[in-house]
Amino acid sequence: MSTMTVKVRVWRQPSPDKEGRLVDYTVGNVVADMSFVEMLDVLNEQLVAAGEDTVAFDSDCREGICGSCGCVVNGVPHGPGTGKTACQLFMRAFTDGDTLVVEPFRAKAFPVLKDLCVDRGAFDRIISAGGYISATTGSAPDGNQMLIGKDVAEKAFDAAACIGCGACVAACKNASAVLFVSAKVAHLGYLPQGQPERSRRVVRMVEQMEKEGFGACSNEGECEAVCPKEVSTLHIQILQRDYVRAVLRGA
Numbered sequence: 001m002s003t004m005t006v007k008v009r010v011w012r013q014p015s016p017d018k019e020g021r022l023v024d025y026t027v028g029n030v031v032a033d034m035s036f037v038e039m040l041d042v043l044n045e046q047l048v049a050a051g052e053d054t055v056a057f058d059s060d061c062r063e064g065i066c067g068s069c070g071c072v073v074n075g076v077p078h079g080p081g082t083g084k085t086a087c088q089l090f091m092r093a094f095t096d097g098d099t100l101v102v103e104p105f106r107a108k109a110f111p112v113l114k115d116l117c118v119d120r121g122a123f124d125r126i127i128s129a130g131g132y133i134s135a136t137t138g139s140a141p142d143g144n145q146m147l148i149g150k151d152v153a154e155k156a157f158d159a160a161a162c163i164g165c166g167a168c169v170a171a172c173k174n175a176s177a178v179l180f181v182s183a184k185v186a187h188l189g190y191l192p193q194g195q196p197e198r199s200r201r202v203v204r205m206v207e208q209m210e211k212e213g214f215g216a217c218s219n220e221g222e223c224e225a226v227c228p229k230e231v232s233t234l235h236i237q238i239l240q241r242d243y244v245r246a247v248l249r250g251a
Helices: 036-049 121-130 150-160 167-171 178-190 198-212 222-226 234-248
Strands: 003-012 021-031 099-103 112-114
Touching: 003 036, 021 036, 121 178, 121 198, 150 178, 167 178, 167 222, 178 198, 178 222, 178 234, 198 234
Parallel strands: 003 099
Antiparallel strands: 003 021
16 A cells, blocks of 8 residues: 655644744655544654654544544645545545645634644533523423424534534634524524524524624635535524524514
């Protein structure tokens, strides 16, 4: 099996309160069928063998499900191509001798913890503010108890596909989280179970989004272009409509 060698410029930052910089490495024995994060594993093996500090990066499922492996590769969140996370980016997308610049997601609301790891707790706080359906008593109802039309179910599933990776924020010049928030609002807004708290939900989530320091939507569509689940910006229309209605109703 043929291998290749790539040059990697990785952002190294020891802690949130320390300055970071790009450090050059050469990674050999890279197989084309390796994922990008597996290439980082190879780099870390080299660093361990050399007695150096390994590169910190997030990953979990490595199947494009969890959304934790976010990083920017050559200026693009999750790297070149569409509809995939960094763990689904394979090294066959590059050629022998290529230089790869690897950085963390850049946003005020995503402070760097170490190297490529950022704190995306802001997303969790937005969800906690209203991205849920309350069940105040008893157990959860049976899933088939309330019939939902196929067209509505598919729209809800499309919005629910968002995995909260943060690529939309990293791609937006204003570091906006509107695509993420709109997907969560639309997901529950399509369903009958989400109607009782619909107005309160959108107001609370938008208020928390602004409190976290995310910017306004740039209306350029970069968020949809880099979204690994290809969540549509059409959900933003639903967010804007629901928010205006909720504010006018005094929710």
